[in-house]
Amino acid sequence: MRVPGLRGGVRVQLRYLLDREGLLGPLMLLPAIIYILALVGFPLVLAIAYSLSDVTAGDTSLDNFVGLDNFSRIIKRPEFRRALQNTILFVVVSQVLIIVLATTLAQILSQDFRGKAVVRFLIILPWAAPIALGTIAWLWLLDSEFSPIDLILRELHLLGPAGLLGRDAILGTDTNLVWLGRERLTMASVIMVHVWRLLPLSTVILLAALTTIPRDVLDQAEVDGAGFWRTLFQIKIPLILPIMGIAILFGMILTAGDMAVVYNLTRGGPVYYTQVLPTWSFFIGIEGGSLAQGAAVALFLLPLLLVVTILVLRLARRSEVT
Amino acid sequence: MxxxxxxxxxxxxxxxxxxxxxxxxxxxxxxxxxxxxxxxxxxxxxxxxxxxxxxxxxxxxxxxxxxxxxxxxxxxxxxxxxxxxxxxxxxxxxxxxxxxxxxxxxxxxxxxxxxxxxxxxxxxxxxxxxxxxxxxxxxxxxxxxxxxxxxxxxxxxxxxxxxxxxxxxxxxxxxxxxxxxPDPGDYNKALWSQVGFPDGPSTWDDLLVGGARIRDELNVPIGLGLSPEIDSEMAARAIIWSYGGSVQDENECVTINSPEVIEAVEYMAELFDKTMTDEVFAWNAASNNQGLIAGELSYILNSISAYRSLQKIDPAASDDIFFVPALTGPRGDQHASAxxxxxxxxxxxxxxxxxxxxxxxxxxxxxxxxxxxxxxxxxxxxxxxxxxxxxxxxxxxxxxxxxxxxxxxxxxxxxxxxxxxxxxxTAEDWVTYLGFPGPSSPAASRVYADRVISNMMAQVALGDKTAEEAVAEAEATIEEIFDEWRDKGYVGCT
The missing domain is CATH 3.40.190.10 (Periplasmic binding protein-like II)
Structure with missing residues (x-):
């Protein structure tokens, strides 16, 4: 290796140092470590410090240690129990839907057909578009009064006073479904929008995973007379399971920490029935001025995500095919 | 200086x-x-x-x-x-x-x-x-x-x-x-005239009676929000104050759990049941404005900004929009927040x-x-x-x-x-503020920011809790918030 401007002896010494794996490895890892410490480690330590103090929006000095007071205060709130339940529901249901749909889409996109490029483009679109823009569009689509989805359902006589064949409409006689005003429908809407948004990421990951399966394995399965379902469940999925685990992990972390969909669609309503921990943390910490309690709410996610991460990584390692 | x-x-x-x-x-x-x-x-x-x-x-x-x-x-x-x-x-x-x-x-x-x-x-x-x-x-x-x-x-x-x-x-x-x-009542005169209130409602009871008839006979609901947002908070407080209740008293002691507040919450549930639709649970701060402008609501509680917008969009329709002061409660109290x-x-x-x-x-x-x-x-x-x-x-x-x-x-x-x-x-005579009749302390502001009052109302309107249960739950939350700020020396009633 030639380093301009350096004398021969120094150059040789530097080359010797750079050839040492024990030095080169840490050196190349250093930027990533600095990045993680600055953007993940420091905020995490700060959040822990905040949660053990009484800082507010107006006074961020960490001079008053209050122990676990903030945690005990928020646990007493009925919103907390609901937000925790909702967060778990939101993560589990959306991940199940995403993995099922992503596997299906990846399976379709791994085949050759006319218009495949267009379909790929359309599928990736929700991920490429800014999340705020996407959810605002959904806010209009799900509007209580002027929802175009309701309009189409009314035109099809599936909703509203005029049902098919003189009977009541299948979805009720009200003119609107009020997507964001009825408890279960609202939670379903929030999950639906989140699935729409995260589906492309999982699809792309699983599509990449499918392309790593050796062609001769699939050919052998075909020769042995394995049908579609047997090939899918006994060959493809076991082979892509480690990567699928990573897709699930990404999905769960992104879902558990996401506040954009709930914030833009419902702000946690009706009442606090769609509140999740990230939005409640924001409302308490920023809009309510209690940074300490906001941090405490956010930290409830940490052990939850830690357990999930460890489990998924262990699962991925066990199912790795060597 | x-x-x-x-x-x-x-x-x-x-x-x-x-x-x-x-x-x-x-x-x-x-x-x-x-x-x-x-x-x-x-x-x-x-x-x-x-x-x-x-x-x-x-x-x-x-x-x-x-x-x-x-x-x-x-x-x-x-x-x-x-x-x-x-x-x-x-x-x-x-x-x-x-x-x-x-x-x-x-x-x-x-x-x-x-x-x-x-x-x-x-x-x-x-x-x-x-x-x-x-x-x-x-x-x-x-x-x-x-x-x-x-x-x-x-x-x-x-x-x-x-x-x-x-x-x-x-x-x-x-x-x-x-x-x-000011936050007056904005009403559609053409609709209210048809049910015998040409000058709009003047009491909360008028709103219930007239609003119910307009919804049932003319298929137009009234629009007071029951959602976690600013206008719903203001509407809920206007009802509570006009029924003689409050979140706190002059000395900053929490007074939410009172017969007057329970009565106000029950009234709101009845008002929702008889005059509104589920859409009010999904509202944001702009929804009642949009509803009034679209001619889909017979009464809202809002500033004149919605009316000013309508004047520019549809001057003829804006001619039907009129205003009433804060509505009066059963014992003559008349209050609404700015x-x-x-x-x-x-x-x-x-x-x-x-x-x-x-x-x-x-x-x-x-x-x-x-x-x-x-x-x-x-x-x-x-x-x-x-x-x-x-x-x-x-x-x-x-x-x-x-x-x-x-x-x-x-x-x-x-x-x-x-x-x-x-x-x-007359707005100066009936206008109030967060915390009324006590000060707008950080605790009163936090109760607002946490949407405690609108959520309390909405739970009863949805039938999930009785008024007594919802008020008791809100009281526990409000006491916690007041204690926090009391410890810091910003709230009285020690």
Missing amino acids: AQENKPRRSIFSWALRKAAWGLALTVATGLLLLAACGDDEEAPPAETPEVAPTVVEVPVEEFPPGTELKLLQWSHFVPQYDKWFDPFAEEWGDDVGVDVTVDHINLADLFPTLTAALAAGEGPTMIELIIAASLFVEGVQDLTDVNEEAQRLFGPQIDTCTANSYLPTTDTWFAFCHGWV HVWQIYVIPNYVTGAELEAAKAFLLHLTANYNQATFNSELYNFPAFKSTVPQLYETFESTQFGEQPSWLDRDPFGSRPNDKLKEALS
Whole structure:
């Protein structure tokens, strides 16, 4: 290796140092470590410090240690129990839907057909578009009064006073479904929008995973007379399971920490029935001025995500095919 | 204040500038009215009273070179206000040697931005909030001097503004409130006339009876939100106060769990059941405006901004919208919160000439509040009534002679032109504030920010809890919040 401007002896010494794996490895890892410490480690330590103090929006000095007071205060709130339940529901249901749909889409996109490029483009679109823009569009689509989805359902006589064949409409006689005003429908809407948004990421990951399966394995399965379902469940999925685990992990972390969909669609309503921990943390910490309690709410996610991460990584390692 | 020892600028150039402003506004208003009136015989006259010059001239000095004043505020609901405000502030800066910049952001971004600025220890000089400013009391300047100076110059401040800038427990003026916005009932006269209420509802019982008939017979619901957002909070509080209840008493003791509040919650549930639809659980702050403009709601509780929008979109439809004061409860109580307030806070990191410039600008804005009220199309009401005599009283215009007050004859094309008068001229008598009858303390603001009251109402309306259960749950939450701030010394009733 030639380093301009350096004398021969120094150059040789530097080359010797750079050839040492024990030095080169840490050196190349250093930027990533600095990045993680600055953007993940420091905020995490700060959040822990905040949660053990009484800082507010107006006074961020960490001079008053209050122990676990903030945690005990928020646990007493009925919103907390609901937000925790909702967060778990939101993560589990959306991940199940995403993995099922992503596997299906990846399976379709791994085949050759006319218009495949267009379909790929359309599928990736929700991920490429800014999340705020996407959810605002959904806010209009799900509007209580002027929802175009309701309009189409009314035109099809599936909703509203005029049902098919003189009977009541299948979805009720009200003119609107009020997507964001009825408890279960609202939670379903929030999950639906989140699935729409995260589906492309999982699809792309699983599509990449499918392309790593050796062609001769699939050919052998075909020769042995394995049908579609047997090939899918006994060959493809076991082979892509480690990567699928990573897709699930990404999905769960992104879902558990996401506040954009709930914030833009419902702000946690009706009442606090769609509140999740990230939005409640924001409302308490920023809009309510209690940074300490906001941090405490956010930290409830940490052990939850830690357990999930460890489990998924262990699962991925066990199912790795060597 | 420190700047009192500095040399005054030329009174002549000051007067010239004010005269130019008056002329420009007169021309602009004339054009606006010409456009609005058309050929309709009932339209108001094309000529309009000029905006009077400054009520009290505030001594203005040159500030040291390089002095900056960075204002951050919401994008006003009435766009014309921002068009007027920005050059108004910048011209003042040019006159006194201050480099003024004005940034407008979305209403929802005000709290996050102020929180970030306080944490960073740098950012805007002044931030204009519209509610719950006391949440930031620990991080903002004591503005006792400028508040006292304003009262000396302009007379007493209206209570609803004082409550939003003064904390009796610590005897601190933590903000400067220059304006407030009445929150009358906006009703569709054509619909209410058909059910025997041509002048709209005047009591909460009228709203229930008339609203139910309109929904059942004419298929149009009323629109009081039951969602975690600002208008739903204000509606819920108006009902509670008018039923004789409150979140806290004058001494800042929590009083939410009372028979009056339970009665109010039961009323709201019945009102929802008989007059509304599920859509109110999904509303945001703009929803009731949109519903009124679309002709889908017979009554909403809101400022006149929705009506002003409708005037521009569909003048004929706006002719059907009229206003009533706060509705009266079963025992004669009549209260409703202001819609919002205009409250400036100055973070603790602002010092020296920048701080003095900010205070001087507050007095300058207040002195010229007739222009603020006019350019907000009567949305902003003054914190100091003396600064906008044209709003309430007959006044003398140098150009047009004696003129009726703006509430007697709306300069912005209402038909009939006195339709704002009944509701808005009495607003000062019934307007309240967060925390009423106690102060708008940080605890009262936090109860608002956490949407405790609207959620309490909504749970009962949905049938998930009885009124007693919902009120008891809200009480537990509110007591926790009050205890937190009581420990910090900002709330009384120890």
